[in-house]
Amino acid sequence: xxxxxxxxxxxxxxxLTVNPAKTCQPIGAMYAALGIHGCLPHSxxxxxxxxxxRSTLTRHYKEPVMAATSAFTEGASVFGGQANLLQAxxxxxxxYDPEVIAVHTTCLSETIGDDIPQIARKALNDGKIPEGKYVxxxxxxxxxxxxxxxxxxxxxxxxDYFSETSEHKSKVINLIPGFVEPADMExxxxxxxxxxxxxxxxxxxxxxxxxxxxxxxxxxxxGGVTVADLxxxxxxxxxxxxxxxxxxxxxxxxxxxxxxxxxxxxxxxGLHATDLFVDTLRQMAGVNVPDSINFERxxxxxxxxxxxxxxxxKRVGLVGDPDQLLALTKFLVSIDMVxxxxxxxxxxxxxxxxxxxxxxxxxxxxxxIKSGGDMFLFHQWIKNQPVDLVIxxxxxxxxxxxxxxxxxxxxxxxxxxxxxGYFPTVGYKGGLRLLEKILDALxxxxxxxxxxxxxxxxx
Amino acid sequence: xxxxxxxxxxESQIYQKGRSGDFKxxxxxxxxxxxxxxxxxxxxxxxxxxxxxxxxxxxIHGPIGCAAYTWDIRGALSSGPALHRMSFSTxxxxxxxxxxxxxxxxxxxxxxxxxxxPKAAFVYSTCIxxxxxxxxxxxxxxxxxxxxIPVLPVHSEGFKGTKKxxxxxxxxxxxxxxxxxxxxxIGPYSIxxxxxxxxxxxxxxxxxxxxxxxxxxxxxxxxxGRVDEVRRSHGxxxxxxxxxxxxxxxxxxxxxxxxxxxxxxxxFGLEDMSKALYDVAGHFGDNPDIMARTRxxxxxxxxxxxxxxxxxxxxxQGKKAAIYVGGAFKAFSLIKALRYLGMDVVLAGxxxxxxxxxxxxxxxxxDGAVILDDANPLELSKYIxxxxxxxxxxxVKERPIAYKMGIGFCDHNHERKTPLAGYTGMLNFAREVYxxxxxxxxxFAPARTLGRTEAVS
Numbered sequence: 001x002x003x004x005x006x007x008x009x010x011x012x013x014x015x016l017t018v019n020p021a022k023t024c025q026p027i028g029a030m031y032a033a034l035g036i037h038g039c040l041p042h043s044x045x046x047x048x049x050x051x052x053x054r055s056t057l058t059r060h061y062k063e064p065v066m067a068a069t070s071a072f073t074e075g076a077s078v079f080g081g082q083a084n085l086l087q088a089x090x091x092x093x094x095x096y097d098p099e100v101i102a103v104h105t106t107c108l109s110e111t112i113g114d115d116i117p118q119i120a121r122k123a124l125n126d127g128k129i130p131e132g133k134y135v136x137x138x139x140x141x142x143x144x145x146x147x148x149x150x151x152x153x154x155x156x157x158x159x160d161y162f163s164e165t166s167e168h169k170s171k172v173i174n175l176i177p178g179f180v181e182p183a184d185m186e187x188x189x190x191x192x193x194x195x196x197x198x199x200x201x202x203x204x205x206x207x208x209x210x211x212x213x214x215x216x217x218x219x220x221x222x223g224g225v226t227v228a229d230l231x232x233x234x235x236x237x238x239x240x241x242x243x244x245x246x247x248x249x250x251x252x253x254x255x256x257x258x259x260x261x262x263x264x265x266x267x268x269x270g271l272h273a274t275d276l277f278v279d280t281l282r283q284m285a286g287v288n289v290p291d292s293i294n295f296e297r298x299x300x301x302x303x304x305x306x307x308x309x310x311x312x313x314k315r316v317g318l319v320g321d322p323d324q325l326l327a328l329t330k331f332l333v334s335i336d337m338v339x340x341x342x343x344x345x346x347x348x349x350x351x352x353x354x355x356x357x358x359x360x361x362x363x364x365x366x367x368x369i370k371s372g373g374d375m376f377l378f379h380q381w382i383k384n385q386p387v388d389l390v391i392x393x394x395x396x397x398x399x400x401x402x403x404x405x406x407x408x409x410x411x412x413x414x415x416x417x418x419x420x421g422y423f424p425t426v427g428y429k430g431g432l433r434l435l436e437k438i439l440d441a442l443x444x445x446x447x448x449x450x451x452x453x454x455x456x457x458x459x
Numbered sequence: 460x461x462x463x464x465x466x467x468x469x470e471s472q473i474y475q476k477g478r479s480g481d482f483k484x485x486x487x488x489x490x491x492x493x494x495x496x497x498x499x500x501x502x503x504x505x506x507x508x509x510x511x512x513x514x515x516x517x518x519i520h521g522p523i524g525c526a527a528y529t530w531d532i533r534g535a536l537s538s539g540p541a542l543h544r545m546s547f548s549t550x551x552x553x554x555x556x557x558x559x560x561x562x563x564x565x566x567x568x569x570x571x572x573x574x575x576x577p578k579a580a581f582v583y584s585t586c587i588x589x590x591x592x593x594x595x596x597x598x599x600x601x602x603x604x605x606x607x608i609p610v611l612p613v614h615s616e617g618f619k620g621t622k623k624x625x626x627x628x629x630x631x632x633x634x635x636x637x638x639x640x641x642x643x644x645i646g647p648y649s650i651x652x653x654x655x656x657x658x659x660x661x662x663x664x665x666x667x668x669x670x671x672x673x674x675x676x677x678x679x680x681x682x683x684g685r686v687d688e689v690r691r692s693h694g695x696x697x698x699x700x701x702x703x704x705x706x707x708x709x710x711x712x713x714x715x716x717x718x719x720x721x722x723x724x725x726x727f728g729l730e731d732m733s734k735a736l737y738d739v740a741g742h743f744g745d746n747p748d749i750m751a752r753t754r755x756x757x758x759x760x761x762x763x764x765x766x767x768x769x770x771x772x773x774x775x776q777g778k779k780a781a782i783y784v785g786g787a788f789k790a791f792s793l794i795k796a797l798r799y800l801g802m803d804v805v806l807a808g809x810x811x812x813x814x815x816x817x818x819x820x821x822x823x824x825x826d827g828a829v830i831l832d833d834a835n836p837l838e839l840s841k842y843i844x845x846x847x848x849x850x851x852x853x854x855v856k857e858r859p860i861a862y863k864m865g866i867g868f869c870d871h872n873h874e875r876k877t878p879l880a881g882y883t884g885m886l887n888f889a890r891e892v893y894x895x896x897x898x899x900x901x902x903f904a905p906a907r908t909l910g911r912t913e914a915v916s
Contacts, residue, residue, distance in 0.1 A: 005545050005575060015566035017523060017550035024524030040495075046586050046617035047490055048500025052528035055855050064836065064859045071490045072618040077590060088493030095466050096495065096837070107522050108586040108618060111556060142522035143551050143587065215865045215905030217840040345523075376545075395530070 002398045008383040018376035021319050022345025024142035025150030027053040029104035032154035035203025037224030038099030041067040045106025060413040061209040061421050068092055081114045089123045103137040110141035136161040146346035148246050148321050151179040155250040165258040166235035174236045175201040176250055178243025178267050178323045182210040187424035197285045200229045210421035234258030238284045243267045243323030267323050268426045270331025296428040303435055315340040319378050319392035320411040322348035330359045338365050341381050343373040406441035477826035484817045486832040495835040497856050498810045504625020505615035508705055509581050511535035511656050512684035516577035518547045520564050521585025533873045535656045537683050561593050572606045578686035579609040589616030611635050623811050630709035642694025648743050649675040649695045654702035657682025661880035672753045693717045697742050699724055702786050726880035728796030733757050760882040771889045776801030778896050781848040787812030794823050805846035808834045850896045865904025867895030
């Protein structure tokens, strides 16, 4: 009983979060910034913030994570962090030679009111930013939103700083992924490639945080969207943004700034969401869906039908980020599972709750949905009425163990397994992988619990 | 040679034995803005020291991040209560930042104490609390009066110094507890173990050694820690302090107020482990039985692991190691332990060493070894290549760097899974070093065929 301190009785808590199902904005901004080629994320705050972000990302990806800090002192906190940031910009360009420095703020620098654009202009005027190099920023106060908000803000920052308007729109489509794994970003690009569509995906952490072992330590790995491509996003014919909460801000900003129209759709997790993604691409680019994509779709459909009796009526508890939860919930409903509980720590807003309610409107059983909740509440719900499967990040393992429930890891962070960096859960192939994981968890449990008499070879 | 530039301001924090002229290394200074330092903050220092007290409430007053990133990440084991494995936060939002977080803190604290009846509560201040000016101490006093338990503010605002200042803030909070408990049944042959956090169960091993010697362990601070033990720790005759930075502050305060002397020890490696036991036995020189039992125990323990250690030594002899750890004191022990295995230390660095620590490191290291204070990944990788290290010993952020370069790694920090302290720990350490250094997987490492000089960019 690891979480023996979780009582069954639920009562409302207003002043207290227990066992969080979210973390703060800056880590999301750091993750997004790592998806720009040659970018050094910079945390404008105390030294601890970026140390924690780097450690968490390192534990999740098992990759080196490079970032710098303004290393605030008491003096900086009283007189403002301008001197620290100016010195930091100078030091970073001198020693680490990045293409881009992506500054994000913290609760500390936000509250003392540092004006990052003004400081960056001063650095430029003082000649501290070399020709052809950039300093961009996003405001990411830790006391607003969550890590997803921080991701969203930094992606919008990329548009604000780089996208250039063009009269002549190209045949290129911008793809903005939500806060997903490098493997997912790779898969989104692969599908677009397969359809013969020219694209710019940003941010792009593939080949950054799932890189090969080369015998070299690379400060700036091969991957990431280039600055040149980011500039060209303003000349694209359209944008497909995946996951409203993580990507809408950037997509809308690009529309407002450069008149690039956008479609905001769910993360392409599961059959229907991937259908929608493929169809949105097809219409926007005016192409046909190739047989190869239809073939992958057919494979996913095949496994869904082969195994449907194992899905029917199974109650699932979900914890995670709002865009993922929405797409996952729709997927589960479509294969006749019951998403009994869905909790996100992110304050995801009324629209999200409404979308979740709509997604589960036809589920014949009670469905509990919580935005701005925590794992403590999630655990209490399960204690009151158990589920057959839980899906969530590594912290869900306590609940899975305590309550003895089959468990699939999905989300951020995953600190105790590998695979998420390399195998996608988006697209038809990603759907297959999700089903494989769900079925493995359920059927392993069935085998474990079967009596010798009931134990079957063929399932 | 790799051509990675070193910041001019950093030159005085890097020393190469036998190459550099004679200069005093700079240390204890705040990290340079813009450096990719491997260090953390004040809050981190306080949190790691107090975290293992398992029957206390740990409430983090601030936005959610500080609580989220420190939720059960340190494998400090508890034999009983596990309240410390929960993550409690006031999760401050924009309105709280504008209007102050005191009311929220009061409510959260009261509610938690009612629910869990903890023995004491620690309230950690984070950066923002220092800026918006919440009077955390006043809220703590109020709740302490109302609930009749110690409620201790930990002044750990991230920006108010380095990780070391966080250790001090934690020690200040602990010191509030010391002196409150009953010490009647504590005899003269008694100690407190300070600076041992029971990662992988290490405190249990050490405690067992002392008790077998006939010495009573009053409290372990803070591994598998309990509030009541801390409260009566002033009844012990001696404080035995491990880890240079973390808990010397408390030992100093206890010496001043209660006249309890302290000794500094390390439990890593045969030499330092044995010294830690003999020093305590020596302190209780009026009881020769203790020394006799210690001798016998040390002999038995070493005999038990000696044959396997010798086997491993044959396999790792001559390999080169790089060490980058938090406290310098650990580096001393590691150098000795690696030497015992016949390995050469080519790089030794720490995040928080002081003048005396670096003097000691300079004395201990061989010619050509590099000594670093508050290093960054580029410097670490540069010297790993130049010095042809086969093994890196460090923490979470160093591990993937070592692996990318195709060399072995041993975690000597939060993420060690087996105990590395004590005699058993030395054997575990040797096994781990051997398993990683001699692993056949490094045959696939391109660096071995490429030549090391190109291995950084």
